[in-house]
Amino acid sequence: MPDENQQQPPQPNPERKTLDDRARMTELERLRHSCAHVMATAILRLWPDAQFAYGPPVENGFYYDLECSHRISPDDFEQIEAEMKREIKANNPFERIEVSREEAQRDAKRGRLGGLTERPNNPSKFKLDLLQQIPEGEKISYYKNGDFIDLCAGPHVMRTGNIGAFKLTTVAAAYYKGDEKGPQLQRIYGTAFKNKTQLDEYFKMLEEAKRRDHRKIGAEMGLFAIDPEYVGPGMPLWLPKGTAIVEELEKLAKETEFAAGYVRVRTPHLAKEKMYLTSGHLPYYAESMFPPMTLLEGEDIARRPVLREKFQEDLHSGAVLTPEKIDAFIEKAYHVFKAEGLEGDRYYLKAMNCPHHHRIFAAEPRSYRDLPLRMAEYGCCYRYEQSGELFGLMRVRSLNMNDAHIYCTEDQFASEFRAVNDMYLKYFKIFGLEKYQMRFSTHAKEGLGRKYVNEPELWLKTEDMVRRVLQESGIHYVEVANEAAFYGPKIDVQVWSAIGREFTIATNQVDFAVPARFGLQYKDRDNTMKTPLCIHRAPLGTHERFIGFLIEHYAGNFPLWLAPEQVRVMTIGEDQALLDYAQGIINELRAHQVRAEADFSHNPIKAKVAEAEKARVHTMLAIGPRDREGGNVSVRLHSQGHVGARPKDEVIRGIVEAIRDRRT
Numbered sequence: 001m002p003d004e005n006q007q008q009p010p011q012p013n014p015e016r017k018t019l020d021d022r023a024r025m026t027e028l029e030r031l032r033h034s035c036a037h038v039m040a041t042a043i044l045r046l047w048p049d050a051q052f053a054y055g056p057p058v059e060n061g062f063y064y065d066l067e068c069s070h071r072i073s074p075d076d077f078e079q080i081e082a083e084m085k086r087e088i089k090a091n092n093p094f095e096r097i098e099v100s101r102e103e104a105q106r107d108a109k110r111g112r113l114g115g116l117t118e119r120p121n122n123p124s125k126f127k128l129d130l131l132q133q134i135p136e137g138e139k140i141s142y143y144k145n146g147d148f149i150d151l152c153a154g155p156h157v158m159r160t161g162n163i164g165a166f167k168l169t170t171v172a173a174a175y176y177k178g179d180e181k182g183p184q185l186q187r188i189y190g191t192a193f194k195n196k197t198q199l200d201e202y203f204k205m206l207e208e209a210k211r212r213d214h215r216k217i218g219a220e221m222g223l224f225a226i227d228p229e230y231v232g233p234g235m236p237l238w239l240p241k242g243t244a245i246v247e248e249l250e251k252l253a254k255e256t257e258f259a260a261g262y263v264r265v266r267t268p269h270l271a272k273e274k275m276y277l278t279s280g281h282l283p284y285y286a287e288s289m290f291p292p293m294t295l296l297e298g299e300d301i302a303r304r305p306v307l308r309e310k311f312q313e314d315l316h317s318g319a320v321l322t323p324e325k326i327d328a329f330i331e332k333a334y335h336v337f338k339a340e341g342l343e344g345d346r347y348y349l350k351a352m353n354c355p356h357h358h359r360i361f362a363a364e365p366r367s368y369r370d371l372p373l374r375m376a377e378y379g380c381c382y383r384y385e386q387s388g389e390l391f392g393l394m395r396v397r398s399l400n401m402n403d404a405h406i407y408c409t410e411d412q413f414a415s416e417f418r419a420v421n422d423m424y425l426k427y428f429k430i431f432g433l434e435k436y437q438m439r440f441s442t443h444a445k446e447g448l449g450r451k452y453v454n455e456p457e458l459w460l461k462t463e464d465m466v467r468r469v470l471q472e473s474g475i476h477y478v479e480v481a482n483e484a485a486f487y488g489p490k491i492d493v494q495v496w497s498a499i500g501r502e503f504t505i506a507t508n509q510v511d512f513a514v515p516a517r518f519g520l521q522y523k524d525r526d527n528t529m530k531t532p533l534c535i536h537r538a539p540l541g542t543h544e545r546f547i548g549f550l551i552e553h554y555a556g557n558f559p560l561w562l563a564p565e566q567v568r569v570m571t572i573g574e575d576q577a578l579l580d581y582a583q584g585i586i587n588e589l590r591a592h593q594v595r596a597e598a599d600f601s602h603n604p605i606k607a608k609v610a611e612a613e614k615a616r617v618h619t620m621l622a623i624g625p626r627d628r629e630g631g632n633v634s635v636r637l638h639s640q641g642h643v644g645a646r647p648k649d650e651v652i653r654g655i656v657e658a659i660r661d662r663r664t
């Protein structure tokens with residue numbers, strides 16, 4: 001049950017970090033969190049009544065939530081940054097002071113925590129609340145830099161001077177503890193780095209990412225459209241040019257999987273409630289699924305007149321419908337339907353393909369000879385993401401997934417897992433991904449039976465196998481304890497685009513619980529029935545996420561094999577022989593499945609080239625009378641310029657081969 005739709009983890013709802021989390025904080029996170037203390041110091045110098053709540057490091061920086069009589073805007077940043085620089089220049093140590101709970105409570109009541117001085121009429125109310133969340137028996141500590149004292153368990157850098165370079169970025173509204181009923185706070189975001197060069201590089205990368213925004217380039221190139229009014233938000237329509245990319249990716253996946261011994265299946269987009277109760281998606285995952293559709297059919301429909309009778313009174317009462325009346329009516333309808341046994345069948349749009357694949361496994365008797373069974377489908381799933389979280393192709397409600405489930409025995413697991421790994425490496429090479437990382441999440445013994453399925457030996461064994469494969473393949477990976485899925489260890493695959501931005505593209509998961517819940521079995525050599533393990537894998541993630549990533553990675557300048565328009569043939573001149581020659585080239589290219597288009601318009605060649613460049617056509621073939629006479633074409637490559645006149649057959653052969661080999 002991999003969750004490929006998670007782009008970046010949503011901004012964590014502030015929740016107190018455990019000591020374990022803190023011990024895992026990287027050097028950069030410590031630096032950024034320390035910078036939040038420095039920012040608070042600066043804000044208090046300007047607005048002494050400020051009360052601070054949470055100030056954790058986040059991806060790419062830090063924030064601190066505060067309540068303050070002054071409404072902080074980006075116009076204030078310069079002034080705050082100037083104060084921060086002073087604090088950094090002072091190079092104050094971050095001093096750790098351990099206190100008793102009583103001392104901390106007393107200081108908080110006096111407004112001293114998250115403050116520069118005591119503030120008798122302005123108690124540190126959020127810190128008081130935070131104090132209550134510190135488990136009994138855990139040490140309570142302050143961190144002090146200059147006059148600023150904060151309730152904090154750390155860790156920090158040694159001195160304020162260790163913060164090499166920083167910048168405040170945005171201000172946003174936030175609720176205390178993410179609770180809409182709680183007090184509204186101001187959240188100031190910033191980022192910090194070890195030095196100015198890294199900070200500058202980061203902002204340059206953001207600038208470049210903006211230029212490469214997949215929504216912008218997608219619209220310029222006519223790849224996809226989102227139609228919230230008629231189709232619905234978060235459900236991209238693939239336009240012909242985007243579809244060309246989608247189909248190239250599917251072709252790549254199908255060829256690769258076929259060669260690796262996969263079989264292909266196709267499944268409907270819906271399934272009955274029972275499916276998801278069995279898989280465990282319901283009720284736990286219900287919030288991420290579209291609401292069910294209720295279907296009444298057969299005999300139930302025949303009983304409709306009986307039902308109508310029961311509602312006669314309501315229908316003819318002529319009463320004005322108020323929300324209360326409607327609610328009462330719904331309530332009554334529910335009871336009447338229930339009493340008549342007319343709940344109908346509930347169907348859900350599938351949020352994952354696994355359950356359908358499990359039912360395919362169950363559709364025929366299986367023996368050990370059938371294993372490993374590698375079942376692949378580019379399946380279309382639907383997930384309910386809140387409208388505020390939808391983002392272009394990156395966070396969507398309909399997604400096409402490069403899915404497959406590998407059913408295997410324990411003995412087969414290591415080699416199957418290795419083959420999946422190799423497939424990733426092959427793809428990384430094709431797409432020119434030089435930087436990637438596998439994030440390997442394992443279980444924690446304490447969580448067995450609660451957070452993790454209670455199979456202590458199987459956990460250790462599979463984790464061991466996964467670890468060994470990762471080590472042997474020399475792949476770059478990090479291991480994180482206590483973040484596995486309920487059903488087994490998982491691996492998140494992170495890749496970096498050409499401009500150094502990180503994306504989580506796919507999740508692999510080992511599953512040793514759900515096959516049993518579906519009663520999946522095979523007959524082993526010794527005639528006993530056994531439950532297979534299942535590996536979920538989706539190296540190309542979803543079309544939506546992956547193409548969004550590729551647009552940024554290539555800045556829309558796709559390699560020939562992926563380019564929506566691979567070749568454009570442009571004429572210089574208008575005589576019939578020339579047009580026939582040009583059309584002949586297009587016909588030949590299209591016969592080889594090359595996406596070749598014509599520009600035989602009257603426009604001057606300069607204008608034709610400019611237009612093709614703008615459309616990011618990969619290869620432009622200009623054809624004038626001299627080319628025709630010599631059996632040549634003049635080749636021009638997108639954003640590389642003129643290559644020169646070449647024999648027509650050689651050029652066509654070159655194009656066909658480059659596409660076949662998926663050259664970058």
Ligand SMILES: [Zn+2]
Nearest residue numbers: 001002354536
């Ligand atoms: Zn799955």
Ligand SMILES: [Zn+2]
Nearest residue numbers: 143152153154
């Ligand atoms: Zn701190």
